[in-house]
Amino acid sequence: MEDQLVLYGRTFTTRLLLGTARYESPRQLTDAISAADPALVTVSLRRQLSSSKDSGQSFWNLVREARRTILPNTAGCLSAREAVKTACMARELFQTNLIKLEVIGDEVNLQPDPFGLVEAANELVKLGFQVLPYCTEDWVLCRRLMDAGCEVLMPWAAPIGTGQGPRNARALRELRQRAPQIPLIIDAGIGLPSHACQVMEWGFDGVLLNTAVSRATHPVRMARAFANAVRAGRSAFLAGPMIVQQAATPSTPEIGRPFASDSSRLGIKSVPPTISTSSTGGGISNEEIRNEPTEPN
Amino acid sequence: MFVIVNGQPCPFPEPMTLAALLVLLSPPAPFAVAHNEEFVPRGTYEMCCISTGDRIDIVHPTAGG
Numbered sequence: 001m002e003d004q005l006v007l008y009g010r011t012f013t014t015r016l017l018l019g020t021a022r023y024e025s026p027r028q029l030t031d032a033i034s035a036a037d038p039a040l041v042t043v044s045l046r047r048q049l050s051s052s053k054d055s056g057q058s059f060w061n062l063v064r065e066a067r068r069t070i071l072p073n074t075a076g077c078l079s080a081r082e083a084v085k086t087a088c089m090a091r092e093l094f095q096t097n098l099i100k101l102e103v104i105g106d107e108v109n110l111q112p113d114p115f116g117l118v119e120a121a122n123e124l125v126k127l128g129f130q131v132l133p134y135c136t137e138d139w140v141l142c143r144r145l146m147d148a149g150c151e152v153l154m155p156w157a158a159p160i161g162t163g164q165g166p167r168n169a170r171a172l173r174e175l176r177q178r179a180p181q182i183p184l185i186i187d188a189g190i191g192l193p194s195h196a197c198q199v200m201e202w203g204f205d206g207v208l209l210n211t212a213v214s215r216a217t218h219p220v221r222m223a224r225a226f227a228n229a230v231r232a233g234r235s236a237f238l239a240g241p242m243i244v245q246q247a248a249t250p251s252t253p254e255i256g257r258p259f260a261s262d263s264s265r266l267g268i269k270s271v272p273p274t275i276s277t278s279s280t281g282g283g284i285s286n287e288e289i290r291n292e293p294t295e296p297n
Numbered sequence: 298m299f300v301i302v303n304g305q306p307c308p309f310p311e312p313m314t315l316a317a318l319l320v321l322l323s324p325p326a327p328f329a330v331a332h333n334e335e336f337v338p339r340g341t342y343e344m345c346c347i348s349t350g351d352r353i354d355i356v357h358p359t360a361g362g
Contacts, residue, residue, distance in 0.1 A: 019362030029360075044361025045329065047303040047354055056357035057325055063358070073361045088336040089329040089356055160362070210362030 003238065005039060005206055007152050007183055008098070008130040010069065012039035015200070016230045017071065017185065019210025023219060026062050032213055033066045036223035039206070040071040042100055045090055071132065073100040078113075080120035087124055099124060100154070100187075101133040109159040110188075114141040118148055125149035134187050137171040139178055146182060153179070154187035154208060157199065161211045163191025166199060176203045193222075193229030200233025201241065298349030315345035315353070324355050331356075 005012040018038035023029040033041060043063060048056070063070065072090035077083035080103055087099045103120055105113025112135050124131050125148055133145050137155045145153060155175060158164035166172055167189065176184060186199045187208040196207045207230055216222035298313070299306045302322065309318060315330065315337060330337045331354040337345050347353070 019360075021360040021362045023360070042361050044359050045356040046359040048324070048357055056327075056359050059360060060327060060358040075361050085331065085334065085336050088338075089331065092336075092339060093327055093329040093356065093358060208362075 003234065005183065007040075007132070012069070014039045014227070014230075015206040015234055016196075016227055017042065017187075017206060017208035018213065018223070019208070020059075020063065021210055022214040026058065028219055029214075030062060030066065031220040032223040033068065035220045036209075036213065036227050038068060040069045040098075041066065042071045042073050042208070042210070043094065044073050044075050045086070045093055069098070070094050070096055071098050071100050072096065073134075074102045074120075077103055078105075078107075078116075079103065080116040080123065083116070083120040084123050084127075087120075087129060088127070091129070097128055097130045099129050099131055101131050110161075111159065112136055112156070114138065114144075117141070118144045121145050121148040121150055132185070137168055137175050139171075139175060142175060142179060146179070152183045152185065154185045156188040157186050157195065158189025158191075160188040162189055163212055164189055165191055165195035169202075172199065172204075173202050193225045196226055197229040197233035197236075200230055201236045203237050206230070298347075300347055300349070301352045303353070303355060309347070311349070313347040314343055315347055316342035318347055318353065322355070325357075328355050328357050330354065 002013065005015050014037050016036055016038045017040045018033060018036045019042045020029055021044075023032065041063060072094045074083040074086040074090070077086055083101060083103045087101070090099060091097060101117065101120055101124065103113045103116035105111050105116065114136065117133050117135055118141070121131050121133055131150045132152045132154050133150055134154050134156065135141055135145060142153050142155070155172065157166040157172070166186070172186075183205040185206040185208055186204050190196055190207055190209055191212050196209070199207060207226075209226055213219050213223045213226060298309055298311050300309050300318065301307075309321065315332060319330070319342060330342070332345055332347070333352050334354070
């Protein structure tokens with residue numbers, strides 16, 4: 001069965017969400033979307049600048065032609081009230097109940113305001129929105145957001161636009177363990193494909209990127225790199241990584257090693273062969289030898 | 298009367314509804330509107346009366362992360 005991302009009942013075959021800001025040209029944005037193959041693209045809403053003749057139509061046409069699910073945001077909102085009003089305008093403008101909820105609590109590091117987030121999420125869910133809150137990895141905050149009716153959470157890796165990668169790995173992984181059922185998408189602070197791959201290996205459900213792609217030297221190439229990294233990380237998670245061991249274990253079989261007596265001079269003890277408990281003779285079966293790891297070093 | 302449209306004072310005749318004001322401004326679609334910082338659903342423009350000094354915000358799609 002195909003591995004799918006499910007957000008509010010909508011299914012997606014890819015796990016990357018892409019922001020549309022800070023590209024050098026519309027063409028570059030279009031090409032980056034093609035290369036990243038995102039499940040959703042994020043957009044925003046702003047007043048028309050008096051100097052602008054376009055009013056966002058060309059941008060909107062470009063995004064629509066990309067045929068991706070639209071995720072409007074409430075970027076820049078500093079209170080729950082402001083975020084709710086912005087979400088209502090976004091719903092009418094973009095014709096979707098999906099909303100990436102941002103309530104910023106600190107203008108220096110753009111950290112989410114946990115109190116404003118919960119207040120806004122409660123209100124928006126009552127108004128029929130499908131809320132994807134940009135939050136921190138704080139477990140109690142995440143629980144409150146789930147209690148409010150959020151069916152997806154988007155904890156940060158690091159402050160927006162920093163590219164630092166996951167700053168609090170332990171808390172992020174604990175969050176994943178505490179909330180195994182809800183889709184968790186890492187939003188903000190990712191800088192490298194290895195960061196994206198890492199969080200996907202930890203079992204996060206997706207990654208939302210913008211600056212890491214649009215501010216790369218070659219954004220389209222980076223978009224493709226991120227798409228590959230997210231796929232690799234997801235595949236690794238599904239494959240089930242090995243358990244980290246404290247001691248070295250030879251991967252090449254010890255049995256039949258030539259010059260075995262030399263090991264004593266190096267202080268190496270031979271690994272005792274596995275004794276089959278089912279074997280009446282107490283010897284080693286061929287099956288057990290075949291089951292020894294034989295991958296090349 | 299003067300109405301603050303997207304932060305700029307603009308002269309309009311009185312009385313004025315939001316629907317009439319938008320006909321005069323003819324903002325390119327798509328857009329959404331707030332009146333005195335409150336969202337006004339599209340279907341209620343006719344019922345929204347505008348007074349001097351009121352603030353109108355008209356927003357359009359833009360890039361975002």
